[in-house]
Amino acid sequence: MAYTLKQKQLGGFIKEFSCCHRSEYSRGCHTFNEHITTTEPFSNLINYKSFPKAKEDAPKKVFALHCKMATTTGGNEIVHIILINPNCKIVMDKLVKPKYRVTYYNTVFTSITKEKLADVDYKLEDLYEDYDRCI
Numbered sequence: 439m440a441y442t443l444k445q446k447q448l449g450g451f452i453k454e455f456s457c458c459h460r461s462e463y464s465r466g467c468h469t470f471n472e473h474i475t476t477t478e479p480f481s482n483l484i485n486y487k488s489f490p491k492a493k494e495d496a497p498k499k500v501f502a503l504h505c506k507m508a509t510t511t512g513g514n515e516i517v518h519i520i521l522i523n524p525n526c527k528i529v530m531d532k533l534v535k536p537k538y539r540v541t542y543y544n545t546v547f548t549s550i551t552k553e554k555l556a557d558v559d560y561k562l563e564d565l566y567e568d569y570d571r572c573i
Contacts (some may be wrong), residue, residue, distance in 0.1 A: 499523070499524050500524055501521055501522060501523055501524065501529075501572075502521070502522040503519070503520075503521055503522075504519070504520040504521075504522075505518070505519050506518035506519075506544075506547075506548040506549075506550055507544065507548070508536060508540045508542065508543050508544055508548065508550060509540070509541050509542035509544065510536050510537070510538035510539060510540050510541060511538045511539050511541060512536075512537060512538030513538075515534075515536040515537060515538065515540075515562075516534050516536075516562065516565075517533065517534055517536055517540075517543075517548065517550050517555060518532070518533050518534065518548065518550055519531075519532055519534060519565060521569065521572055523572075529572045530568060530569070530572050532560050532565065532568070533550075533554060533555060533558045533560060534558070534560055534561065534562060534565060535555065535558045535559060535560060535561050536555075537561075537562070540552070540555070543555075
């Protein structure tokens with residue numbers, strides 16, 4: 439469960455859901471449609487994609503990376519990525535299908551909705567391949 443421990447009470451600590459800070463015995467979340475109860479196991483978070491180092495004499499490039507996240511039953515996941523090259527040209531603009539079920543789209547900040555992600559088949563693994571090709 440995604441709990442945080444708060445002030446100590448007789449017999450132990452008070453457990454609260456990290457999404458809304460309500461007691462573990464609360465009937466429902468007041469922040470989202472449901473409590474965020476599962477998070478990605480730490481062992482999965484350290485599986486990252488590394489790319490080959492640039493050669494010393496290769497020209498250095500700086501890219502801008504903009505990611506939009508949604509809250510899922512597995513924690514926060516990327517749902518939109520934009521990659522901009524050193525000439526300010528967009529070289530990637532992709533919606534990404536989350537691995538877990540979305541519980542909160544954060545639409546106010548991301549403009550992502552359930553409808554926008556409905557037909558998306560592009561996965562994080564696809565993103566790794568395209569990212570490598572773009573830079």
